[in-house]
Amino acid sequence: MPEQPIGTNDIALLLATLPPHITAAIQASEHNDDDLLEIVLDLGRQPEARYRNQELLLSEREVTQEEIDGVIGRIGEFGEDNRAGIPRTLHRISGIRNRKGMVIGLTCRVGRAVFGTMTIIRDLVETGNSILLLGKPGTGKTTLLRETARVLADDLRKRVVIVDTSNEIAGDGDIPHPGIGRARRMQVPRPAEQHSVMIEAVENHMPEVIVIDEIGTELEAMAARTIAERGVQLVGTAHGNTLDNLMVNPTLSDLVGGIQAVTLGDDEARRRGTQKTVLERKAPPTFDVLVEIQSWDRVTVYGDVAAAVDAILRGEAPPAEERSRDADGQVQAVAVRREVIDAPALGRRNGGQRERMGSGRGGRNELMMGTAGPRLRERPTAPAETNDNPGPNPISATTQRIFPFGVSRNRLESAIERLRVPAVIVRDMKDATLVMTLKNYYRQSAQRLRQAEEQGVPVYVLRNNTITQMERQLAMVFNLRDLEFENGMSGIRRGDDSSIVEEAMLEVESAITQVMNGEELAVELSPRSSYIRKLQHQMADRYNLRSESRGEETNRRVKIFR
Template sequence: MKDASYLLLCLQILPEGIRQNLLKHPKRGDLLEVVLDLGRRPEARFLKHRGGEYLRDNEITRDDLQAAEAAVGEFGSDNRAGIEGTLHRISAIRNRKGVIIGLTCRVGRAVTGHVDMVRDLLDCGKSILFLGRPGVGKTTVIREIARVLADDLRKRVVVVDTSNEIGGDGDVPHPAIGGARRMQVPDPSMQHRVMVEAVENHMPQVVIVDEIGTEAEALACRTIAERGVMLVATAHGQTLENIIKNPTLSDLVGGIQTVTLGDDEARARGTQKTVLERKAPPTFSILIEMRERSHWIAHQSDKSVDNLLQGKQPVVEMRTRDENFRVVIEKRLYDKEEHERSDVSSLVMASKSSIKLGSSLFQEENNWVSKIGTLFKFLEIEKVASFLKQATFPTKMLCPRTG
């Protein structure tokens, strides 16, 4: 389907004047969403552009919204609707009486070319959790991952598609998910049941689900992982610390518990007697913070959680693209605030040439990360920099690359 025709399917619910303006707009290829709010001017928002653009001088009327609602059809209990055969999403805002007073028309695109950021991790077969702000591309990424796992790696993949955002609206899933199977969810509150049903009834090797947000869904993830099934999911939050501090979702990274240490142990650790520790193995072995569409931070969940609870900076992988669109992987100290990177972290970045970037942080046998953390605790900065320049790091892989 041509881009213009595909875009028209999303814009067909809009008033005629607005639709024509957008079809002629020079940035229509970057259109992200159109916002229609009662009593306000219609607004278009574009990828890579801050703010929005008004599409006409006249404000949206009730007639505009009623006509759009009639074109969309029935909304689900989550106030979302789709357009059959597409990835577009229409979301409604209602007043206290249940009347629609606003619509967000989001353009869905089957964008490819992101999965190479984590292709080596898919080969390992470990469960992966993606975090990121709305609009950063989480759903787009897991949609492409579904296709790659099903078509390229020949896995049995089931997508649990709660709002039909991954596989599109309608009974036949969008080609963007390849050979992956898709299970729809009657109501968002039933997502956790459908996740477990997928494993019990359809024998998948991989389950993919968008927006893990409740305790029941987190528990369903653990149940699935303990049966040896790989999980790929997204969750609410932007950083690993958001998940650690969220009592509803913290089990995804192992959960947190308070532990009272003996006097000798407390002295040995140099901590108070009461400390926070990880309660169990993480459901997701790998957690990825999507800072931007091509700027990701990859964590080994267990090591990063343990380090953060101890007040240390874990070593992570920063995955970005260079000017030639090639994936670049750099090991560095984690800093949730990119613009406030510490001097120590900068030293690690400056010394990255001494670290063999060809070996992934997720493929090493020895825990050299903890050794570096110990050095940071007891040595001066100059000595740490000297160590990094002279050190060699293990390259033995836990999950050898294929191909």
């Protein structure tokens, strides 16, 4: 039998901080305490209780400054975010100040630890993927986040660290609320320091999971990307109601990969059937899964954020799943294609041009800035033939599901993004249509590789773990012989030995890692030819880093920095 949500709210401790006549009015009310959301006390106005479906005036008397000061004296201190709490509870008291800094209004929000709420997304949490929660205020984002932290720590026995900016997840005071289970909590002294505490949590406490509430600044978004790239599972919330909102938010769009305007060459624009300026995703998303919370019992899940963002940029309805929980606690899931309601707004942050929805090639609607073409290459694909590929079966023209065995997932995803081939990375070999591995793993005849070959799954072998090698292999798998990738390869044949190029790309990847992890503020690379420097600049741009060439021509080199 599925578990039903069970709540604990310590409501008596909150009521004890209020003026006696207000407390008595709430206790005498016929409304259920479980439906109480917040109590509002504003100077010179009648006190008000807000329930889920209605509001209730608690007294004919207006609230006085003495009553507001009395409540403040019975709670914890206000922080820079004008929030305070009651020790070892989840209640939050937020202040409204006048121009002199005096508190003249209070919002006393009821905090609840509701056990069983995360059953609606439990399967997503158990995969180990990073999950971002979005939703309007009052839809239960923080409650779901708290219960997720408890389940990860208690049921799945993972090392969980909560970065608690306003003590809203684990309550006020130094001892966290039991609602977070065995999870550990790091308090943030000032809201502006949340990003540094996030990095400190990873570096000092060896977490397997980090839980963050309200990612709201560019620094916090960058810190989240750094954490995800270190292999730590992230579960967090962000300011925004839907995926569409997040994509047009210039501060937080990096959480879903970021959006950029790209100018195509004449041949590529003609091949796509589009104009030259298109919108594309900059980088792999920080979060693998995005959950839009409509209510306590209804959510929309985007199981592949990268695919959803790409679909929206093409003007298509992104693949999603609607989930709901009935009165018996049973979770129902239905695959849907949501309409793109905010797609036209995407272009406004890229030069202010007016966009329109038009018909692209084959009658498909495409989001246009000028005109935008499809992210994935639509072309018949011939079977790949390489010297390194021992797999017996040819590759079909449909989307390929690649299982990387010993290969960097982030680099492979970047290679797929650069070539825009119809491929996705899977986490289980049984779901793969091809396997990509390194030469040393294949020589050792790893058991899983042998099993793949026995099941007829092609195994493709890379010489080393570089993006250059991955791009070459993907180009051969998808028979991309007429793309600018081939032009790049011809540039190598004209002047630069391929081993030198690979060495240079390994060097720039290492530099990018050092800068993004905060190990170095800037890194200068070895002197290279103009063609290789161009590749290094492109690599830095993919990761939203800055780069410049320095020195005279014989000693000219690239510098990477934020």
